[in-house]
Amino acid sequence: MDAKNTISQMRRGILEFCIVSLLADQEIYTAELISRLKAANLIVTDGTLYPLLNRLQKTELLQYRWEESDSGPPRKYYSLTEAGADYLQALETAWQDITESVHSILRGNNSE
Amino acid sequence: MDAKNTISQMRRGILEFCIVSLLADQEIYTAELISRLKAANLIVTDGTLYPLLNRLQKTELLQYRWEESDSGPPRKYYSLTEAGADYLQALETAWQDITESVHSILRGNNSE
DNA sequence: ACATGCTACCTTGTTATGCAAGGTACTGTG
DNA sequence: CACAGTACCTTGCATAACAAGGTAGCATGT
Numbered sequence: 001m002d003a004k005n006t007i008s009q010m011r012r013g014i015l016e017f018c019i020v021s022l023l024a025d026q027e028i029y030t031a032e033l034i035s036r037l038k039a040a041n042l043i044v045t046d047g048t049l050y051p052l053l054n055r056l057q058k059t060e061l062l063q064y065r066w067e068e069s070d071s072g073p074p075r076k077y078y079s080l081t082e083a084g085a086d087y088l089q090a091l092e093t094a095w096q097d098i099t100e101s102v103h104s105i106l107r108g109n110n111s112e
Numbered sequence: 113m114d115a116k117n118t119i120s121q122m123r124r125g126i127l128e129f130c131i132v133s134l135l136a137d138q139e140i141y142t143a144e145l146i147s148r149l150k151a152a153n154l155i156v157t158d159g160t161l162y163p164l165l166n167r168l169q170k171t172e173l174l175q176y177r178w179e180e181s182d183s184g185p186p187r188k189y190y191s192l193t194e195a196g197a198d199y200l201q202a203l204e205t206a207w208q209d210i211t212e213s214v215h216s217i218l219r220g221n222n223s224e
Numbered sequence: 225a226c227a228t229g230c231t232a233c234c235t236t237g238t239t240a241t242g243c244a245a246g247g248t249a250c251t252g253t254g
Numbered sequence: 255c256a257c258a259g260t261a262c263c264t265t266g267c268a269t270a271a272c273a274a275g276g277t278a279g280c281a282t283g284t
Contacts, residue, residue, distance in 0.1 A: 005268095005269080006125045006128050006129070006203065006206075007125070007202075007203070007206040008242075008243090008269095009124045009125030009128075009241090009242090009270065010124065010125035010126055010129065010206060010207070011125070011210065011241095011242080012121045012122065012124035012125065012240090012241055012242070012269095013118045013119070013121030013122035013123070013124065013241080014122055014210065014214060015241090015242080016118050016121075016241095017118070017122065017214070018213070018214060018217045021217050021218055022217060029261085030261075030262075031261070036217075036220075037217075040213040040216045040217050040220070041209060041212075041213050042213050042217075044243090045242085045244075046261085046262080046263090047242085047243060047244065047245080047246095047263085047264085047265095048241085048242050048243060048244095050262065050263055050264085051241090051242090051263085051264085052241085052242090054263085069251085069260080071251080071252080071259085071260075072250070072251055072252080072259065072260040072261065073249070073250040073251060073259095073260060073261050073262080074250075074251095074261080074262095075260095075261065075262090076261085076262075090119075091118065091119070094118075094119040094122060095122070097153060098122055098126065099211060100153075101130070101152040101153045101154050102130060102152075102207065104152045105130045105133050105134060105148075105149075105154075106133055108148075108152070117239095117240080120240095120271070120272090121240070121241065121270095121271090123270095124240095124241080124269090124270055124271070125270080127270090127271080128270090141232085142232075142233075143231080156271085156272090157271085157272060157273075158232085158233080158234090159234085159235085159236095159271085159272060159273065159274080159275095160270085160271050160272060162232095162233065162234055162235085163234085163235085163270085163271090164270085164271090166234085181231080181232085181280085183230085183231075183280080183281075184230065184231040184232065184279070184280055184281080185230095185231060185232050185233080185278070185279040185280060186232080186279075186280095187231090187232065187233090188232085188233075226283105227282105227283090227284090228281100228282085228283085228284105229280105229281090229282085230279105230280085230281085230282100231278100231279085231281100232277100232278085232279080233276105233277085233278085234275105234276080235274100235275085235276075235277100236273100236274085236276100237272100237274090237275105238271105238273085238274105239270100239271090239272085240269100240270090240271090241268100241269085241270090242267105242268090242269090243266105243267085243268090244265105244266090244267085245264100245265085245266090245267105246263105246264085246265080246266105247262105247263080247264075247265100248261100248262080248263080248264100249260100249261085249262080249263105250259105250260085250261080250262100251258100251259085251261100252257105252258090252259090252260105253256105253257085253258085253259105254256095254257090
């Protein structure tokens with residue numbers, strides 16, 4: 001239970017990074033995002049994603065367009081704005097910095 | 113400001129992982145932990161660390177002993193308990209899983 | 225003896241995120 | 255026209271990092 005907690009917490013922010021990455025090259029709607037993330041072992045509920053997507057759209061990092069579906073109500077297909085593409089680059093840099101920090105700590109621990 | 117926010121959020125949980133890693137082989141007290149983390153580009157304030165260390169100690173993942181200092185009040189030197197060592201292993205696995213998830217998303221994005 | 229500064233430990237209030245649970249609305253089917 | 259399925263969204267909770275502020279031990283200088 002303790003480990004589970006921190007392992008969830010490790011995902012904070014990373015989820016946003018993954019979503020922005022997935023939207024880099026394609027328009028995706030929410031349910032598809034969820035199954036993409038699930039395929040990468042990142043289990044998320046729609047109650048997590050909708051607020052996140054709305055927040056990113058309100059800050060103009062994401063945009064969407066409605067598209068009708070063959071099997072139900074219309075869907076919001078999201079994509080990156082230009083600012084969103086810049087943001088993705090910043091997140092990629094941040095991710096590299098963090099992994100490097102973690103690795104330097106793991107390395108430092110064994111050698112020192 | 114937006115990017116800064118998520119980049120901070122990316123560190124959630126990772127900080128705990130780093131601390132447990134640093135304590136794997138040595139006894140360290142708080143100020144030393146902070147400078148070790150700073151050396152790895154993970155800036156943290158003591159207001160973040162003290163609650164974290166107390167929490168880990170209350171859940172019996174960390175233990176401490178008092179040691180007097182030449183230049184001021186005594187210090188709490190922390191180290192891992194046996195449960196803490198197991199916890200570290202769980203965190204290492206979780207970290208590997210997460211980095212793999214992120215990489216699979218980054219890769220998948222370029223190829224698909 | 226005492227004031228001052230430094231170090232170390234700790235607490236409180238704020239903000240933000242992920243999640244569970246619950247709710248609304250559109251679409252197709254019998 | 256009821257019903258199931260899909261898609262979108264909101265509310266309340268728990269947790270973590272942080273800023274700011276507080277207490278107390280120790281050394282130094284007068």
